[in-house]
Amino acid sequence: MNREFYGKLIFELSKPGRRGFHVADNRLPEVDGAIPANLQREQPLQLPEVDEPTVVRHYTNMSNNNFGVDTGFYPLGSCTMKYNPKINEEVSSHHAFRNLHPDTPEMAVQGALKMYYELQRALSEIGGMAEFTLNPYAGAHGELTGLMVIRAYHAGRGDDARVKVIVPDSAHGTNPASAAVAGLDIVEVKSRPDGTVDVDDLRPLLDGTVAAVMMTNPNTLGIFEKNIPEIAKLVHDAGALLYYDGANLNPMLGVARPGDMGFDVMHINLHKTFSTPHGGGGPGAGPVGVRAGLEQYLPYPKVVKNADGTYSLVTDGESLGKISSHLGNFGVEMRALAYILSLGKENIGNVGPLATLGANYIKESLKDKYLLPIEGVCKHEFVFDGLIDKSTGVTTLNIAKRLLDYGYHAPTIYFPLLFHESLMIEPTETESVDTLDDFIEVMRKIADEAATDPEMVKSAPHNTPVSRPDDTEAALHPVVKYE
Amino acid sequence: MKTYYSPSHEYIKVDGNIGYIGISDYAQHALGNVVYVDMPEVGDDIEAGEDFGAIESVKAASDLIAPVSGAVIEINEHLIDNPRLVNEDAMTNWIIKVELTNPSELDDLMDEEAYKELCEKEKH
Amino acid sequence: MSHRYLPHTQADIDRMLRRCGVSRIEDLYSDVPEQLLFKGEYDIPSEMSERQVREFFNTLGDANRQLVCFAGNGFYDHDTPAAVSYVISRSEFLTAYTPYQPEISQGTLQYIFEYQTMMCRLTGMDVSNASMYDGTTATAEAMMMSVAHARKRNRVLVSATMRQGVTDVVATYARYHGVTVDIIPEKDGVTDADALAGMLAEGNVAGVIVAQRNRYGIIEDYTGFSEKCKGAKALFIMNCVASDLAVLKTPAEWGADVAVGDAQSLGIPLSYGGPYLGFMCCTNALIRKLPGRIVGKTVDNDGRRVFVLTLQAREQHIRREKATSNICSNQGLMALFVTVYMSLAGAEGLREINRQGEKGAHYLARQLTSTGKTTLTFPDKPFLNEFCITTTAPASEIITKALEQGILAGVALDEHRMTIAVTELQSKEDMDRLTEIVKAL
Structure with missing residues (x-):
């Protein structure tokens, strides 16, 4: 590889008269x-x-400066970076779908409509919901859509007083942002030390102005909210709806369904739980599911199956409106269906337990070196609060950067905000125990390095294609295009 | 000039009915390298408790909350080109100069000593 | 538990369980209340082999008709060079996470920087973000951006000539975000400039959103619009079809504050509605109000030119409940798609693609009107590669008849009006066949 030459920008390789x-x-x-x-x-x-x-x-050559799931392990908490099966890619570029214009009459796109319907049904079954829309383009778009469903529901009952959303302080940052975009005020409920919601703190907040409570279960510390039946009852008694942030759905596959937990509305990140590639930041897909009684509020168009076995696009009069060009990122949806079919009902239930097993295995293997603030079993992910030995001044950021030297992506760092040195690890079920063992060994080695040669760890990374960038300069004098 | 502080870490130095509003040294330290200060325009009215702008560092963005109500009579134009002045000396490099419309609002703010206590508490 | 995606042997599982101090995996879920546990299997299909999955999709594909496409309405049937598909399928790009670790993400960061540069050059604007979901949501984001920029004003005007799909999405976002959307009436197929002046004079306007290529395919003349908007302190937002900008006056040249739209027309397959690519560009003055991710240039510790996500403090994950956008993941890989596409095509290639579409559309428009069964709805208005006809027979009948012959004739706007688009992919023979179908009605 000729990095000097090909390390240039495409503009610097331009010669008048050349064509591609x-x-x-x-x-x-x-x-x-x-x-x-x-x-x-x-x-x-x-x-x-x-x-x-x-x-x-x-x-x-540019791609060689990138790390991906096919390159190595991402212990990235709350991101569920599982393996992206290759058959998914093959079917998603199928020529019989590639050239379909979104305005093609229904009779000429029956295969495409069936694809949408089948995935919608499978997700409904897995989520324990009555119906899903696949139209949202990403998880955050799904959150926004879900909150619009909730607002449309309250409006449909003539209840205009519900303008608040309650969000735990351990929630993903997108929750309050989505609520703000949906025109709702955010009320934070403090969580207990393990990040779970304190029912006694929640109860007094629930009044006639609350539209919904958004929760992630298991939460961002990987802890299952075992009071969820009680919380659901409180929320429903107060006339509000319970929203499930599906970012952490993976460990619940085959174990428990959000619908059965009492959630009314949920979104799923297909690029997490259902193996579609992250693409360096999209395209994703954020399908939204609702329990029975809320289907009519989903965005249009919707795909329905007719009595004669054909499929149609419909617009429900009570629909919250349109939120996308057509039926969402269709090519991403095809990949998710391929994944579900590849696993089938026989295997998909093993996904959650194996993801959880991997997380607990890492946690138990490292807790003598890294500070584990919450003892006990976790689900798919858990959080360390930095090293146990903090005397050397080696921070979570330093550990994350040092991991890059060893060929691993960094974990999620400084989130959740409940601890100063959060280091959030999620392995997923597609990582073998051999990979986990190597990762554990590296993490232990870094802990040792922090004691013996802290300066080296603090100045990491040392072996990456580039070293640490100057973020301040980038923000102070933004240069956002080539000139 | 007497200096007052708000719970959201703005200060106001008061000279008669003129006030200089900035962020405290504690706040600039917590923010880290300041890269941008979003300021109102001269002539804008600000209202106690409402945001009048924002301040951004590499890692965080924070609203600037007016400690008092008033009219903006000057903005610190040095901060446009050199926002890091806030890091260098937050107490000297005020952000906006205002004419107070309701000086009694100052009574709701903290003095130096009370503010120090607040910062101590927040550190833990 | 054996499956091709699950590497765990029973021996592995046993060893892991021992480390965890439990005897069964179920014990890791002992905190889940018994009544919540899902018993049995999901009611979904049985496991399929790779070959069965392939056959399943082949069967679905057989139920789709492959048509010659004259439909436009915002999305156009263009050719995709093989090298584009090849580059975006490289797993180093495809399977990468968001580039939060710049040391191992320079590939992603650099192509976003190249993308931003190309979009700035295409639109003439100062700044581009790293992409939005699609053209409809990008326009909705511009609507919210204008309201955030205006602080107190919360009324946005959208031209009646905007494609319905865009207006519908803007209206949905506006309804929940607490923004009033008023429609600027149209006059003879274009935005009524006098009506706009009156609406601006009513006050409270944060933004004005118009379409460069409108719902009839007309290329509108926006002379004076920028000045009118400035006078009312409203942002002038222009929705564009990306490929048009190789030949049409740019949003910057029209004096727009924000340029948005869909970049699907830069060779992205139609794929029944997505993934497409929204773009959003603005003037320097608005850089800190621009939603979404932005990549900037800086240097690393060793003084090398490197790229990083910048101005991130604006992003909702830091500034939570004050957010005026919640976008995180966008359409990253599709930004790479159009970057490679524009690199291969170059300015000359884009002009050539436009020329072929323009020649085709003008030829087809003449042929169709010569049948006596249709007329150009707005005969005096300029168009590039898409036009609107008024039909004597119902538009739906033309579409149905053409479908029987393997042609998607266009998109019906209402009972007797439809739009038709032509790209470099439809031949003269295809157009003549469509003309014969219309003639025979």
């Missing part, structure tokens, strides 16, 4: 003056002029 793509001429008459001069572009467009081999080498 040609289109055939349709041999139709030229059109002159169709667009008046004052509607035409004035500034000439400057794009790179490069040939195909240069483009392919440029991006291939």
Whole structure:
């Protein structure tokens, strides 16, 4: 690899006259003056002029500076970075779906509509919900959509006083942000030391102004909210709805369903639990499920199965509205269905328990070196509060960066905010015990290095393609394009 | 000039009915390297308890909450090009200068000593 | 528990359980109340082999018809160079997480920087974010951005000539976000500038949203709009079709504060509605109000040029309940898609693709009107590769008849009006076949 040459930006490889793509001429008459001069572009467009081999080498070399699930293990808490099966990729680029225009009449897209319907049904079964919409594009978009469902429900009952959402202080940061975008006020409920919601703190907050309570179960410390039946009852008695943040659904696969726990509305991140690739930050998918009685509020269009076995697109009069171009990130949805079919009912129930086993295995193997603030079993993830021995000044950030040197992605750091040195680890069920053993060995080695050579750990990473960037300079004088 | 502090870590130095509002040294330290200060325009009215701008560091963004009500008569233009002045000396590098409309609001703020106590508490 | 995605042998599981100090995996769930435990199997299909999964999707695919596509309405049937599909399928890009660890994410960060640069050049704007979900949600985000920028004003005007799909999504976001959306009426197929002036004069307007290529395919003339918006302190937001910008006056040249739209037209397969790619660009003055991620250039400890996520403090994960956007994951890989596409095509290629579509659309429009069965709905208005016809027979009948011949004729706007789009992919023969179908009605 020629890093000096290909480490350039694509603009720096440009040479006038080079082309990477040609289109055939349709041999139709030229059109002159169709667009008046004052509607035409004035500034000439400057794009790179490069040939195909240069483009392919440029991006291939760039990819070598990237870490992915196929490169190595991501112990990234709350992100569920599981293996992305290759058959998913193959089916998602199937030519019979690739060229379908979203405005194609229903009769010509029956296969696509069936795909949507089948995934919608499978997610409903797994979530214990009556129906899902697959239209939201990402987890955060799903949260927003779910909260809109809740607002549409209250509005449908003529109850306009419900303007608040209660969110635990251990919640994912997107929860309050989604609530704000949905026009709701956020009330934080303090959690107990293990991050679970204190029923006694919650009770007085529940009045006629509360639209919903958002919860993650297990929570961001990997602890199951065992009071959830009681919480659900309190929330429902107060006339509010209970929202399930599906970011941590993975450990519950095959174990317990949000619908059975008393949740009314939920979202799922297909790029977490259902193995679709993260893509360096999307495209994702954030399907939203609702219990019976709320289906009519889901966004349109919806896919329904008719009595004769055909499928149609419908718009419900009580729908909260439209939230996407069509039916969401369809190609991502295809991957999730392929994953569900590949596992089937026989295997999908093992996903949650094996993810949980892996997390507990790491936790038990490292708790003599790293500070475990919450004893006991965790679910798919857990949090260390940095090293036990803090005398060397080695921080969670230092440990995270040192892990990069050993070929691992960093865990989630400084989240949740309940501890100063949070180091949140989630292995997922697709990591073998051999990988976990190696990771454990590396983590122990770093703990030892922190004692013997703290400066080396503090100045990590040392072996990555680049060293630590100057974030302050980037924010102080933003340069956000090449000039 | 007497200095008062708000629970959200803004200070106001008062000279007659003129006040200089900034963030405390404790606050600049907690924020880290300041990279941007979002300030109101001269002539804007600010209201006690309401945000009048925001301050950003690399790791956090925080609203600036008005400790008192008043009208903005000047903004610290040095902060546009050099927001790090806040880190260098937060107490000298005020953010906005205001004309107070209700000086009695000062009674609801903390003095130096009370504020010190608050900071001590927040450290734990 | 053996499955191709699950590497655990029974011996592995036993060893792990011993370390955890429990005898059965179920013991790790002892804190879950008994009545919540799910017993038995989900009512979903049985496990399939890889071959069975492939066959399942083949069967589904057989139930979709492969059509010659003259439908547009915001999404266009363009060719995708093989090298684009190849690059985005590289697992180093595909299976990567969000680039929060810049030391091992320079690949992702650099392509986002290249993407931002290209989008700035295409739109003429100063700043681009790292992408949005699609053109509809990007427009809704621009609506919320204008309201956040205006602080107290919360009324946004949207032109009646905006594509319905965009207006619908903006209206949904607005309803829940507490923003009033008023529609600027249309006159002869374009935004009524006089009506806009009147609505601005009523006050309380935070933003004005118009479409460069409108719902009829017309390229609108926005002379004077920017000044009108500035006079009312409202942000001027222009929704564009990305590929058009290679030839059309840019949003920056129109004086827009924010440019948004869908970049699907840059070779992204139609894929029955997604994944597509929303883009959002703005002026320097608005950089800190721009939602979503932004990548910036800086140096590392060794003085090398590197890229990082920057201005992150604006992001909701830090500034929680004051958020005016909740977007985190966007369409990262699709930003790489269009970056590679634009690299291969270059400005010349994009112009050429536009020229083929324009030639085709103007030819087809002439042929269709020559049948006497349709007329151009707005004959005096300029269009590029999409146009609106008024039909004597119901539009739905044309679409049904054409479907029988393997052609998707266009998109019906109402009973007797439909839009038709042409790209570099439809041949003269396809257009002549469609003309024959219309003639035979």
